[in-house]
Amino acid sequence: MSWALQLVLALVIFTAGGAAGIKYHVGIDAKRELVAKELRESDSRQRRKFSDQAADSHASAVATLSNQLGDAREKIAKLSGRACLDAGTVGMLNAIGSQPVRAVASDVASPAQAAASDRDVSRAIADCRASYGAVADQVNQILDIEERRYPAVP
CATH class of the missing domain: 1.20.5 (Single alpha-helices involved in coiled-coils or other helix-helix interfaces)
Structure with missing residues (x-):
């Protein structure tokens, strides 16, 4: 050759x-690349599933809070309606926060005569507690999702 x-x-x-x-x-x-793509898709599905579960849990918590608030309002309606906070205290409470909301004193003749009844105060506290419970649950669900998405490195 x-x-x-x-x-x-x-x-x-x-x-x-x-x-x-x-x-x-x-x-x-x-x-x-195919294995990496499958892992990313699986991770995405798991995140969606966990987020859906968190949303369902939060909806359930809000429904429970709403029921509790309804029960509280029934009891509040049966209170005596006696004045328990004077005008200065009502004014101070209404001025708290960046966006003051009329929290108490439902039937006020004038600011000088403003007073809040036990019903007014109870209603404001019940609304505040229910709102706090809903926000706290939502924040906790978000933190759980983020913690699962970005686990702590030991």
């Missing part, structure tokens, strides 16, 4: 081997 023929044969074998090696590595890279 001539050296030219041997050279051509060696080049053919080398080229075929190189092509096979490239094909092998491309196949491995493709498999790795």
Whole structure:
């Protein structure tokens, strides 16, 4: 066999081997990318599932709070209605916060005569507690989702 023929044969074998090696590595890279994609999709599904569970839990908590608030309002309606906070206290309480909300004193003749009854105060406290409970539950659900999404590194 001539050296030219041997050279051509060696080049053919080398080229075929190189092509096979490239094909092998491309196949491995493709498999790795497919596995990574499947893991990302699985993680995304798990996050959605956990978020849906958190949303359901929060909706249940809000429904429970709403029922409790309704029960409290029935009891509040039966209170005597006696005045229990004077005008200065009512004014001070209404001025708390960045956006003052009329929290107490339902039937006020004038600011100087403002007073809050036990019903007014109880209603304001019940509304505040129910709102706090809803917000606290929502924040806790969000924190749980974030903690699951970004677990602490030991």
